[in-house]
Amino acid sequence: MEIIVCIKPVLDPDLPPAKFTVDGKKNEVIPPEGVPFVMSPYDALAVEAALRIKEAQGGKITVLTQGTKYAEEIMRKALAMGADEGVILSDPAFEDSDGFGTAHVLAQTVKKIGKFDLILCGRQAADWDAGVVGSLIAEYLNIPVVIRAKSIEVLDGVLKIERISTNGSEVFELGLPALVTLSSEMGQVRIPSGWGIISAAKKQVPKWGATDIGTDPSQTGAAAAVNRLVKLYVPVYERKCEMVTGKDPAEAAARLTEKILAIKP
Amino acid sequence: MEKFDAIVVGAGPAGCAAAYTMAKAGLTVLVLERGKYTGAKNMWGGAFFGPVMGEIFPEFRKEAPVERFINRHIISFMTKEDCLSIDFKSYHGDEGSSPGFIMLRAKFDRWMSTKVEQAGAILATGLEVTDFIFDGSRVAGVKVGTEEFPGNVVILTDGANSLLAKKAGLRDDYKAPDLKQGVKEIIKLPREVIEDRFGVSGSEGVVMEFVGACTKGLPGGGFIYTNQESLSVGVVVQLSALLENNVKASDLIEDFKEHPSVRPLIRNGETVEYSAHLIPVSGVAMMPRLYSGGILVAGDAAAMVLGTGLILEGANLAMAAGIAAGNTVIGAKALNDFSALALSQYESLLKESFVMKDLQTFRRAPHFLENPRIYNDYPEWTCAMMRGIFNSTGKARRNILEVVKESMKGKIGLMQLVGDTLKARKAI
Amino acid sequence: MKIEDKLSLNKFDIDREVHIRVDEEKCKECRLKPCLYACPAECYVERGGRVVFSYEGCLECGSCRFSCKKGAIDWVNPRGGFGISYQFG
Ligand SMILES: Cc1cc2nc3c(=O)[nH]c(=O)nc-3n(C[C@H](O)[C@H](O)[C@H](O)COP(=O)(O)OP(=O)(O)OC[C@H]3O[C@@H](n4cnc5c(N)ncnc54)[C@H](O)[C@@H]3O)c2cc1C
Ligand code: SF4
Numbered sequence A: 001m002e003i004i005v006c007i008k009p010v011l012d013p014d015l016p017p018a019k020f021t022v023d024g025k026k027n028e029v030i031p032p033e034g035v036p037f038v039m040s041p042y043d044a045l046a047v048e049a050a051l052r053i054k055e056a057q058g059g060k061i062t063v064l065t066q067g068t069k070y071a072e073e074i075m076r077k078a079l080a081m082g083a084d085e086g087v088i089l090s091d092p093a094f095e096d097s098d099g100f101g102t103a104h105v106l107a108q109t110v111k112k113i114g115k116f117d118l119i120l121c122g123r124q125a126a127d128w129d130a131g132v133v134g135s136l137i138a139e140y141l142n143i144p145v146v147i148r149a150k151s152i153e154v155l156d157g158v159l160k161i162e163r164i165s166t167n168g169s170e171v172f173e174l175g176l177p178a179l180v181t182l183s184s185e186m187g188q189v190r191i192p193s194g195w196g197i198i199s200a201a202k203k204q205v206p207k208w209g210a211t212d213i214g215t216d217p218s219q220t221g222a223a224a225a226v227n228r229l230v231k232l233y234v235p236v237y238e239r240k241c242e243m244v245t246g247k248d249p250a251e252a253a254a255r256l257t258e259k260i261l262a263i264k265p
Numbered sequence B: 001m002e003k004f005d006a007i008v009v010g011a012g013p014a015g016c017a018a019a020y021t022m023a024k025a026g027l028t029v030l031v032l033e034r035g036k037y038t039g040a041k042n043m044w045g046g047a048f049f050g051p052v053m054g055e056i057f058p059e060f061r062k063e064a065p066v067e068r069f070i071n072r073h074i075i076s077f078m079t080k081e082d083c084l085s086i087d088f089k090s091y092h093g094d095e096g097s098s099p100g101f102i103m104l105r106a107k108f109d110r111w112m113s114t115k116v117e118q119a120g121a122i123l124a125t126g127l128e129v130t131d132f133i134f135d136g137s138r139v140a141g142v143k144v145g146t147e148e149f150p151g152n153v154v155i156l157t158d159g160a161n162s163l164l165a166k167k168a169g170l171r172d173d174y175k176a177p178d179l180k181q182g183v184k185e186i187i188k189l190p191r192e193v194i195e196d197r198f199g200v201s202g203s204e205g206v207v208m209e210f211v212g213a214c215t216k217g218l219p220g221g222g223f224i225y226t227n228q229e230s231l232s233v234g235v236v237v238q239l240s241a242l243l244e245n246n247v248k249a250s251d252l253i254e255d256f257k258e259h260p261s262v263r264p265l266i267r268n269g270e271t272v273e274y275s276a277h278l279i280p281v282s283g284v285a286m287m288p289r290l291y292s293g294g295i296l297v298a299g300d301a302a303a304m305v306l307g308t309g310l311i312l313e314g315a316n317l318a319m320a321a322g323i324a325a326g327n328t329v330i331g332a333k334a335l336n337d338f339s340a341l342a343l344s345q346y347e348s349l350l351k352e353s354f355v356m357k358d359l360q361t362f363r364r365a366p367h368f369l370e371n372p373r374i375y376n377d378y379p380e381w382t383c384a385m386m387r388g389i390f391n392s393t394g395k396a397r398r399n400i401l402e403v404v405k406e407s408m409k410g411k412i413g414l415m416q417l418v419g420d421t422l423k424a425r426k427a428i
Numbered sequence C: 001m002k003i004e005d006k007l008s009l010n011k012f013d014i015d016r017e018v019h020i021r022v023d024e025e026k027c028k029e030c031r032l033k034p035c036l037y038a039c040p041a042e043c044y045v046e047r048g049g050r051v052v053f054s055y056e057g058c059l060e061c062g063s064c065r066f067s068c069k070k071g072a073i074d075w076v077n078p079r080g081g082f083g084i085s086y087q088f089g
């Protein structure tokens, strides 16, 4: 099994809001300096899923990440968890790409690698939560895709996937190659061991640019972005609390019901 | 299993300086840090003093994440309602001659540890060293849970709360009277507001120290340091004094922020972080054995902190000790001898450096600084005196000497004052 | 500012393993309860005459370790990577 996993560095999504600033004029998030980004938690699930498949039946895991700052950091983490190889996609032409541009970069990289059975991604990046890159890569590579997987099994070259749906879950079977995105229902992600970190630190991680993977300049970077960020702001939540009372619980409940019914959607 | 020349436990200033020194000399070095990233577990007041930074990282002025260069020191004696300050500004030219600079640990530690990695050491974060591998009585590596990491030498730089120094047999646990507890808030304010309120511009910065009511008269003090776009506001108090007087540092810092002389400085600021840490403050009196077979200890884990009353210096001593430890191991590696005897070189190097010289010079300071009069009577007296001088009551004024005498009444005896002054001369 | 509000500004990765354990049997005999004044995060609180400890807001300063003379506090750091992470420090 040749497995490719795509990962992205994001500002730790659990960071309390007091720790970063939102610049509404520039539509930018200003992260705290000196604090490294983390691997998007959904992507960490993808790495975990790849490791479980590899442990069950062998294979090789190659990790891809596009980015400059902190790409190295999260790549080492994936290698420390047990991935075999990694490639960092970095080129000024890739900067400020949106989901479409990023998917183009990743799809071109997969084409260059050539051999693969399965591509795994997180269901969405924990920063913008757009959740399109996985599906777009599959589209560009013309392979089937299943999103929001809870579990993956590979039996005799057939993928069996349980996927989260609105009302529960669905089970799919499909052939290889394919792309699957992972959801948090998959479970716990392993913590790298010390020797895992040491061997990851010693690995060479090549950096590929636009000419290495043959991206189309009209499809990457800010100019090619299909999505435009119009407004970035911290929402203001207004909360009002009204105590509904009554001489007994029944009366209080009746009043509460009245109030709820009076609320117009 | 690979064996490292040296394993460094903890990536603070001491550990990073040691690792950097050794890695640059070509030794194989593993640095283990329990924080998720370097700096994650650390806090401090924020002022770095002296030339040691430039000695190890000559490029630091260009690269280091300095918040502000210190050009103004304000020392204040405060009672509940008053505050008497000595304000020292120094405009001796540029940043180059500034007596110190202010940094925040997250940025500072990351910068240092990146240097360490660039020099060739392996940095592994998120790993807490829990024990040693022993070869007889000699330390032969470390354990992280069930994982083992063999090394010729372990440099222990795991900070004030080192549980490992005891496990290595270098010392007993520290005791509450030898420790101070520091609590601090980062209060965000726009750069322009900080510059206006504190009378600085560009990269200039201020260090403010407070004595008196900010600790309810207990040994310790309050501080405000200016960062680029925030203030570090905190209180440091002797741990045993908190316990004995039923006082919580979390209450002290709230009162400190509400003091009439502090409140206007932090007005409209937004608190974005609350942190706490211990500081070993008794100097040479609490120092452990600094080495034994296969192990050296440096920084807070060896109580290398200089407290002269007005400021705390620990980071610079930690770095200097880290360099000395690193150089000792380089020498030991050349001879392939990591015995206690070979590592005793460390103590000689420390004695030659400012670390032991300063700690010796100020060896009486910790005891002197336990004198309760410093934190109660003197602030009360000096402030009462100022009140007397400035207070126009409508009656005939007395001369200043009378005011001074009056203000001392019932607070301080003349002999005590003379005695304390003499002791102060000896201690600090 | 209340301590809960301050702690809510901090980033914790709370481990399911508890890193500090307090032997409440020993606390029963303890009159002065110095641990209450040691902890800058107020992880030790008195409720109905009993000391109740919660490890979630621990800033890992170590102070409580030096406060208890009865040996009721079993103190270690949280596992590597867990616990408090400062962004400024
Ligand atoms: C409130 C306060 C104000 C201060 N103000 C100043 C000041 O203005 N100027 C100044 O010079 N000094 C100041 N100090 C002192 C200074 O911070 C310390 O002396 C200095 O940080 C000591 O450096 P160190 O490398 O020995 O320890 P630390 O900086 O504490 O680093 C120890 C490192 O080891 C890690 N570690 C601990 N245990 C383990 C383990 N078992 N396994 C792996 N890693 C571990 C920790 O996470 C940490 O990163 C202040 C201290 C405090 C608390
Ligand atoms: S000081 Fe020790 S024995 Fe006393 S209440 Fe606190 S934890 Fe319990």
Ligand code: SF4
Pocket (backbone or CB within 6 Å): B276, C020, C038, C039, C040, C041, C042, C043, C057, C058, C059, C060, C061, C062, C063, C064, C065
């Ligand atoms: S280590 Fe510090 S913060 Fe944690 S419980 Fe003990 S005193 Fe409180």
